[in-house]
Amino acid sequence: MNIAVIGAGAMGCLYAGYLSRGDNKVYILCHSKEEKDKINNCGILIKKNNEEIITYPEAISNSSNINKLDLIIVFVKSKDTEKAVLENLHIISKETFVLTLQNGYGNLDILKKYINSNNIIVGTTSEGSTKLDLGYVVHAGRGNTYIGLEEKRKEQNDKINNILKVFNQAGFNTYISQDVLKLVWSKLIINVGINALTSILNLKNGELLDSENTIKLMEEAIKEAVEVGRAKGFSFEYKEAINKVKEVAIKTSKNKSSMLQDILNKKKTEIDVINGAVVKEGKRFSINTKVNDTLTNLVKAMELNY
Numbered sequence: 001m002n003i004a005v006i007g008a009g010a011m012g013c014l015y016a017g018y019l020s021r022g023d024n025k026v027y028i029l030c031h032s033k034e035e036k037d038k039i040n041n042c043g044i045l046i047k048k049n050n051e052e053i054i055t056y057p058e059a060i061s062n063s064s065n066i067n068k069l070d071l072i073i074v075f076v077k078s079k080d081t082e083k084a085v086l087e088n089l090h091i092i093s094k095e096t097f098v099l100t101l102q103n104g105y106g107n108l109d110i111l112k113k114y115i116n117s118n119n120i121i122v123g124t125t126s127e128g129s130t131k132l133d134l135g136y137v138v139h140a141g142r143g144n145t146y147i148g149l150e151e152k153r154k155e156q157n158d159k160i161n162n163i164l165k166v167f168n169q170a171g172f173n174t175y176i177s178q179d180v181l182k183l184v185w186s187k188l189i190i191n192v193g194i195n196a197l198t199s200i201l202n203l204k205n206g207e208l209l210d211s212e213n214t215i216k217l218m219e220e221a222i223k224e225a226v227e228v229g230r231a232k233g234f235s236f237e238y239k240e241a242i243n244k245v246k247e248v249a250i251k252t253s254k255n256k257s258s259m260l261q262d263i264l265n266k267k268k269t270e271i272d273v274i275n276g277a278v279v280k281e282g283k284r285f286s287i288n289t290k291v292n293d294t295l296t297n298l299v300k301a302m303e304l305n306y
Contacts (some may be wrong), residue, residue, distance in 0.1 A: 001166050002068055003027070004091065005057070006084050007075035008035055010131035010258065011101070014139060015073060017044040017055035018170040026057040027066055029088075032134075036061050039135040047132075048139040059135075063091045071097050071163060074111075078104045078273040085114050092119070097159065099147060101125050103195075103258060104273025105188050105281070108150065108181075121160070122180045123147035124187040126248065127172065128255045141252040144173045148180030182234045185225075186244075189236070191274045192225045193218045193245035195259035196295040199269065200302070202260065206253025209246060218245065220291040225278045231285035259299070266306050271299040 004027040005016040012028060020026035028044075030036040039059035046053045060066070069091055076084045081102065092098060092115060099121040100107045111120050126143025145167060147160070160176060167174035177183045194205055197214055208214045219242055226236045262269040275292040282289035 001025075001070045001162070003071045003073065003166075004029065004063060004066065004069050004088075005073045005075060006088060007077075007080075008039070008059070008135075009075060009077075010129035010137050010261070011125070011127070012073075012075035013044050013131065013135065013137045014046065014127060014129040015075065015101070015172075016057040017046050017053070017137075018172065019166070020044075020055050020057040021053075022166070022169055024166060024170075027063070028057045028059050029063060030059050030061055033061060035059070035134045042135060045136045046139055047137070063088050066091060067093075069093070069096050071099060074098065074100045074102060074107070076102070077268075078102055078107055078270050079268065081107050081110045082113075085111060089114060094119070097121050097163065099123055099163070101145070103187075103191055104270050105184060105277040106273050108184070117150060120150065121147050121163070122150060122184060123177075124183050125172075126187075126190075128252050130256060130261065140255045142173070143248075143251070144175060146175050146177040146180070146183050148177035148183070150181065182229075185229045185232065185234050186236070186241075188274060188277065189222055189225045189229065189241050190245050190248050191257075191259075192278055192292065193222045193242075194249055195257045195269075196221070196271060196275050196292075196299050198257045199259040199263045200295070200298050202263075204253065205249045205255045205257060208249055217291065217295075221275065221278075221295060224282065224287070224289045224292050227287050228278050228282045228285065228289065231287060232281065263299075263302060268303055268306055269299055271296050271303075275299070 008030040016028040036059040043054045043056045101123045125145040128141030130138045276296045278292040279289045
């Protein structure tokens, strides 16, 4: 399969690296020439437990010379989604699927502005990755990946199943979801409970569970996200959602959330499409989201000098 990964952050490097180990031709689009050259010269180094794996996707700084892609995976931050799509529209043919595995809520709507919805796959992943340097990531936690179409289309099944096969062969535990939009909001609930608090308090994921104060804030933020999700037509149980977020925090206890990594690296975060999305969607349904509003404003205040 011919695959392009747009975005060379922690997750982009992880997926491009593992996918390139098989029979796939994998490109990774890099933001800087320095990163492109580093990956092409040294490969992507993935540290997993005590093992170091070197992988060799082809790093490029623009996609003008590639064609006949079967799959494009979008891993840029949500604020860069539109720019990434516009810069790469020329490589999206009628046969090309575009998969978003990004954090946050709203990426699908951006993709649909420019790409036929028949070609868009929505997904979520619980894989954990931390970027230590250019082309060097730590595979910090295993998790499942789910992919699916917004609307079920029988004629697309074979192609989706082929992507499923390729992902599983690369080592990603991947499944097809029959209700992918609910799944996206479910992933959002996890990020709502973990990301903002870890970034504000400079805590690893598991450390959120060490204090009754952080647990209470986590639970209140999740409760608001569940209420908004229900208003949008998704069936969520509050206690089940709380337990799921705590389970993820324990599983990824030593991880630094992507939002905390952004804060530590003095980069803009995705707060607007995570806790901020709960606030935005909550206003549509007249739901009070004061905890998520506070968390959003605190993170945005921390970004002021970035």
